[in-house]
Amino acid sequence: MLSRRSLFATLAASTAAFAMPHIARAATRKLRLGHNNSPTSITQAHADAFAKAAASLSDGRLAIDIFPSSQLGNEQQMLKAVAEGTLDLTLAPAGVTSPYSSETILVELPFLFPNAAAARAALAGPLGQHCSDLLKPKGIVNLGWGEIGLRNFTANKPIRTVADIQGLKLRVPLAPPILKTFQALGAAAETLPFPQLREALRTGRFEAQENPIAQIIAGEMYTVQSHVSLTRHVYTSSLLAFSADVAEEMSPADLDVLRKAAVIGTKASQDYSDVADVKGLTKLRESGMTVVEDVDRAGFQAAVAAVQGKLAEIFGGDAMRQIRSLVG
The missing domain is CATH 3.40.190.170 (Bacterial extracellular solute-binding protein, family 7)
Structure with missing residues (x-):
């Protein structure tokens, strides 16, 4: 069965063929x-x-x-x-x-x-x-x-531990697993489209955000944030x-x-x-950002593991287990 789009395209082509028989198809x-x-x-x-x-x-x-x-x-x-x-x-x-x-x-x-x-x-x-x-x-x-890459925090302070994001006005992408995880960890996390992000950081609507290095550079986050903390917490x-x-x-x-x-x-x-x-980290350093490498990544992982029950209530335990089983 033809889709609606295919049907319309077929009818249009047939009509055009009768009306203009000598015009070649593009x-x-x-x-x-x-x-x-x-x-x-x-x-x-x-x-x-x-x-x-x-x-x-x-x-x-x-x-x-x-x-x-x-x-x-x-x-x-x-x-x-x-x-x-x-x-x-x-x-x-x-x-x-x-x-x-x-x-x-x-x-x-x-x-x-x-x-x-x-x-x-x-x-x-x-x-x-x-x-x-x-x-x-x-x-x-x-x-x-x-x-897109592994995500890291930027803020006007170092983010080394889970305690550093407590109550933090954190922008996250339109990704429910990221949003719900950081809310469960105590951050004041909200979503916002990426093109609006730099201005929202400049005005103080958000205090921090998280993105891969490539996106931090593309969005010129170094113009409104002083630190990038290498947590590498989500692969996008x-x-x-x-x-x-x-x-x-x-x-x-x-x-x-x-x-x-x-x-x-x-x-x-x-x-x-x-x-x-x-090379992106070099660019961020040259742009004046402090690159924080001594993050407690294990502590973040443990904190995320501790809220798995809350996440399972939201996303479904079976679905989460299915996805994890396919990671290999």
Whole structure:
């Protein structure tokens, strides 16, 4: 059965064929990809590599037009548009999939992965496949799991222990596992879209935030915060969400091109993250930030473990166990 989008496209093509029989069909299929980060971000690097690979592997049949900086809406709005078939592609963190899957968001549980290598392996394997399978019936085809990175705190003070976040006005992303964990640990945590974050820190609406090094640089957090504390408490991935309606219209060959291009985009995001975690810290130091390395990471892990019961009440114990079992 044709989707509504496919049906309309077929009717439109048939009408055009009768009206203009001598006009050739366009050789290039253009797809729109939106994301909420800046043109200098890791997300843009991911999108650029994907677009370049898609054009090259398809011999120019596929062109990806990229719209950064929330031009097409915020993360939730763009993912909704993809699910509804009104936007072709978006890059979005797993946390914003909550309207479509109560399990997929759990890949952003704090300390789920010991390091980035373990996260990459799990998402390239059964865990990533399981979470992608949960989204497909909702109209979202995940072409691949990219990387945003391991999250760290910034504030105008060092954050070394759990005691340092008690009552702290902390901005977190639109990721329920991160929000609920830090609330359970005593922080005054609230969500806010990333493009609004630097101004919210400047005005004092928030005292602290947490993000991977690449995002801290892209968002210029060093202009409004004095310390970065290397807790590496959450691994944030980025799914390359493709509209299932649009996928139905694509030839098997072009779908294969997109999947191969997605692998190249994923690798570009991982490489960008690796460089940022080394050279990025140098940049932050040169920008005047104090890099706090002597954090009590074990203490944070123990505190998170102690609130697992509260989190299970929110997210479901079975779902949490299922996700953890697939980490490997």
